[in-house]
Every structure is written in C-alpha cells, then in structure tokens.
Amino acid sequence: EAGVTQFPSHSVIEKGQTVTLRCDPISGHDNLYWYRRVMGKEIKFLLHFVKESKQDESGMPNNRFLAERTGGTYSTLKVQPAELEDSGVYFCASSQEQGWGDYGYTFGSGTRLTVV
Amino acid sequence: SQKIEQNSEALNIQEGKTATLTCNYTNYSPAYLQWYRQDPGRGPVFLLLIRENEKEKRKERLKVTFDTTLKQSLFHITASQPADSATYLCALSPWSTPLVFGKGTRLSVIA
Numbered sequence: 001e002a003g004v005t006q007f008p009s010h011s012v013i014e015k016g017q018t019v020t021l022r023c024d025p026i027s028g029h030d031n032l033y034w035y036r037r038v039m040g041k042e043i044k045f046l047l048h049f050v051k052e053s054k055q056d057e058s059g060m061p062n063n064r065f066l067a068e069r070t071g072g073t074y075s076t077l078k079v080q081p082a083e084l085e086d087s088g089v090y091f092c093a094s095s096q097e098q099g100w101g102d103y104g105y106t107f108g109s110g111t112r113l114t115v116v
Numbered sequence: 117s118q119k120i121e122q123n124s125e126a127l128n129i130q131e132g133k134t135a136t137l138t139c140n141y142t143n144y145s146p147a148y149l150q151w152y153r154q155d156p157g158r159g160p161v162f163l164l165l166i167r168e169n170e171k172e173k174r175k176e177r178l179k180v181t182f183d184t185t186l187k188q189s190l191f192h193i194t195a196s197q198p199a200d201s202a203t204y205l206c207a208l209s210p211w212s213t214p215l216v217f218g219k220g221t222r223l224s225v226i227a
Contacts, residue, residue: 004159033214033215035217041219042120042217042218042219042220043160043205043217044217045214045215045216048214056213056214059214091159091160093159102165103162103165104150104152104162104163104165105160105162105215106162107152107159107160107161108159109157109158109159110158110159
C-alpha cells in the first residue's frame with residue numbers, strides 16, 4: 001500500500017509570506033495527525049483529525065496556523081503569516097485506530113520549512 | 117511537569133553486541149508506549165508497542181520492557197548490525213490522547 005505522502009519536501013519562504021503544506025494519509029485511515037520538530041527539540045504534537053473533524057488541536061501554537069481536512073481525505077496545514085520561529089520539520093502521520101492498536105502511526109517523510 | 121527522557125543523546129556500540137536504550141517518564145500514566153526508528157531525512161517508522169499491563173514484547177532482534185512502577189521502558193537490539201544505526205524515539209500516550217515523543221537516542225553500530 002502507498003504510504004503517507006507529504007508535499008512539498010522542502011520550502012523556503014520569507015517572513016510574512018504564506019505557506020501551505022499538504023498531507024495524503026494512507027487510504028482508509030480515519031486518524032490524521034500533524035507534528036512538528038524544531039531544531040534540537042523533540043517531535044511535538046500539533047493536531048489530530050478523525051475523518052474531517054478536529055479531535056484535538058491543543059498543540060497548535062497560535063492562530064497563524066490553520067489545518068483542514070477536506071472530506072476526510074487529504075489535509076492541509078497553512079501558516080499565514082510565517083514567522084522565523086515556524087521553521088522546522090512538519091510531519092504528518094495517519095493510523096487506522098487511535099494509536100493503541102499494534103500498528104502505531106505511519107509517518108510521512110516530512111516537510112522541511114525554512115522561514116528567512 | 118510532564119517529561120520523557122531518553123537516557124543519552126548518542127550511543128556507540130560494537131557490531132554483534134546488544135544495544136540497550138532507556139526511556140524514563142515523569143508525571144504521565146501512559147496506557148501504552150511505542151518505539152520508533154528515524155533515519156536522516158525520513159519520518160519515524162513504528163517498531164513496537166507495549167501496553168501498560170505487559171512486561172515485555174519481542175519482535176525478531178528487538179525486545180521492549182515496560183515497568184510502570186519505575187516509569188521506565190528499555191529497548192534492546194540484540195546482535196546489532198551497522199544497518200541498525202539510526203535515531204530511536206520513545207513515545208507514550210495516556211488513553212485517547214496523541215503520542216508524546218522523547219528527543220531520541222542516536223545509535224551508531226560500529227563494524
């Protein structure tokens with residue numbers, strides 16, 4: 001089966017610009033997660049979708065971040081306007097169950113965002 | 117505050133030996149704990165999951181233990197190979213909440 005696909009793999013934008021990251025989860029996975037790793041820190045949770053609904057968005061840093069999941073399929077994460085501290089690697093993951101099955105989360109390769 | 121600590125940032129071992137990585141946590145009551153492998157430029161890859169009522173889990177050369185009294189998980193790779201070199205991440209979750217990750221331990225297996 002196809003894995004979790006993220007696009008783009010890299011993005012360099014100027015402070016104040018807008019960037020949209022996309023994630024295509026594994027087909028049939030209702031649960032979709034966004035995580036972020038900033039340099040030197042651990043991978044941190046941003047938000048969790050179940051189908052098209054936001055189950056938990058407690059990790060979203062502020063209202064410059066907007067996530068959507070159209071029709072419960074792919075998801076987008078928009079940062080507008082981008083700030084320097086938004087730089088990092090953004091990971092998307094999907095799972096069939098809410099992570100306590102025997103299969104864990106399947107992660108994409110991430111989008112490396114650099115804000116200059 | 118809640119914290120997950122992986123014992124060392126980096127661990128070097130000789131090929132053929134057993135690598136042991138440690139994950140300690142405070143102020144969590146995890147329902148389960150997972151271990152992931154991450155290679156440079158890639159996302160984490162799921163390896164093993166162990167539940168709070170399980171003491172030990174094995175998969176091929178991998179073994180995970182979970183001690184909820186000590187608040188600790190140990191991850192072992194037996195007969196290690198250079199191909200096992202990667203960063204290993206511990207992640208845990210209380211019920212119905214997303215995974216929380218440790219910083220990881222970078223393992224280097226030297227031939």
